[in-house]
Amino acid sequence: MCTRNSQVRVMENTVTNAEKYFGQFCSLLAAYTRKTARLRDKADQLVKQLIDFANTENPEMRATVRNFAEDLAKVQDYRQAEVERLETKVIHPMKLYGAHIKQTRAEIKKFKQVQKNEIKQLEKLEKLRQKSPSDRQMISQAETSVQRASVDASRTTHQLEEMIDTFQKQKLKDLQKILSDFVTIEMVFHAKAVEVYSSAFQSLDSYDLERDLEDFRAKTHGVYGHHDARPLKDTTPSPTVPWSLAGQSTQTAIQSQRGEEESTDHSAEEDPVEDLTGQGQTPHPEGQSSPV
C-alpha cells in the first residue's frame, strides 16, 4: 500500500509539475508570438509611411527609400511566417499537451479510487471479523471482495507504472520536439532577415547623393525659369514587388488584434528612452555622436 501511495505521489508530482510549467511555457510563448506580431505591425506602418514619403522625393531618393521599404516589408512577411509557424508548431502542440495532461490526471484519479476501494474492503473485512467473527458466510464474502479489490489495485498499479513511463517519455519527446521547432522557426526567420537586410544595405549604399541634389537644384532653379533637370526616363521606379499583398491572406487571428493595438500605442509613444531598455543601462558610447 505504501509503495503504491509513493508511486501515485511520484506520478502526481510529475503531472502537476508538467501542468504548471507547460502551462507557463504555453502562455509565455503565446505572448512572445503576439509581441512578434506587434513588431511586425509597427514595421508595416513604417513601410507605408516610407512609401508615402518616397513619392514626395526626387527619383534617386525615391527609388532608394522605396527599395528600403520593400525590403523592410519582405522581412515582415518572413516575420508573419514566423508568427504562423510558432502558432502551429509550438503553441498548438503545447496546448495539445495540456489536454494530454488533463487526461492523465483523470487516469490517476481513477487509480486512486481503485486504491480506496481496496482499503474500504479491507476495513469492512476487519470490522466483520471483530463484530461477528462467527459469521463465516459474511466473512467469506468480504474476503472475496477484498481479493477482487486487491487484484484490481494490483492490475491498476501495473497500468500506472506503464502510464508513468509513457507520460514521461511523451513529455520529454514533446518538449525536445517543441523546443527544436521553436529554434528552427526562429533560426529560419533570422537567416532570412540577414539575407534581406544585406541586400537592403547594398541598395542604400549605392544611393547617389550628388545625382539627387542635381535633380533638386534643377527643380528649385526651375522656379527661376531654366529647366535643366536630367530626363525623367531614368527615374522609373523599380518594378513593384507585390509585398503589400503578401501578408494579407495569411493574417488570421493576429489581424483582428491590430486595431486595438493602434489606439493603445499612442499613449506609449512619449515613453522616455530609458523605458525601452528596461534595465537602465547607458547607451553604447559610439552611438552618442549626432548624424553627419
Next chain:
Amino acid sequence: MCTRNSQVRVMENTVTNAEKYFGQFCSLLAAYTRKTARLRDKADQLVKQLIDFANTENPEMRATVRNFAEDLAKVQDYRQAEVERLETKVIHPMKLYGAHIKQTRAEIKKFKQVQKNEIKQLEKLEKLRQKSPSDRQMISQAETSVQRASVDASRTTHQLEEMIDTFQKQKLKDLQKILSDFVTIEMVFHAKAVEVYSSAFQSLDSYDLERDLEDFRAKTHGVYGHHDARPLKDTTPSPTVPWSLAGQSTQTAIQSQRGEEESTDHSAEEDPVEDLTGQGQTPHPEGQSSPV
C-alpha cells in the same frame, strides 16, 4: 517677387514634408524599438521559467533545457544591444533632425518678414506718389527705403537659396545614414541570433531521451527499493557559459560557430520556402498533427 514667393513655397514645402515624415518615422521607429524591448522581456520571462523547470528535471533534460534557456537569454542580450543601438543611432538622430527642422522654419519666417518689408516699402512709395506727387523729399526718402528693403530681400534670397540646398543635402545624407544604421543594427542582431540558435539546435539535437528515461525509471523503481540509477557524476550540467556577459565580446563568437550552422541547415530545408513568405498558404500539415 513672384519667383521669390515660389522659392519660399518650395522651401516651405520641403521643410513641412520633412517635418511631417521624419516626425512619423521617429515615432514609428520608437514604437518599433519599444515592441522589440517587449519581445525581449517576454523571452526573458520564458528563460526564467525554463530554468526553474530544468531544476525539476533529471540531469539529461535539465542540462538540455538549461542550455536552451542560456541560448535564448543570449539572443535577448543581443536584442537588448539592438534596442540600445536603435535608440542611439536611429531614434536620437531622428530627434536631432526634428530640432534642425524647427531652426530652418525660423529662418524661413525671418526671410518672409524681410520680403514683407520690401512689399510694405513699395506700397508706401506708391501711396506717396499718388497722394503727394509733389513732395519730392518724402518720395526720395521712400525710394531710399524701398532700395534698402530690396537689397535686404535680395541678400536674403541668396541666403535662402543656399539654405534650401544645405537643408536638402543634409536631409538626404541624414536619411541615408539613419536607414543604413537601422539596417546594420538589424542585420547584426539577426546574424547573432542565427549563430546562437544554430548552437541551440545542436544542443537540443544531442539530447539523449533513453538515458533520461533510464534515470527516471531508476527513480520511480527506487520507490520499490531497487536503486539502479546510473551514477550522478555523468550528469553534471555543462560548464556555465557566461551568457549574460556575451553581448560584450560579441565579435569573436561569430566565426567560431559559423561551421556548426551548416550542419543544421538541412533541418530547415524540409519546410517549403514559400511558406515563409506568408503568402496565404495553409499551415504545414505536419504541424497540425499532435506531437509524437
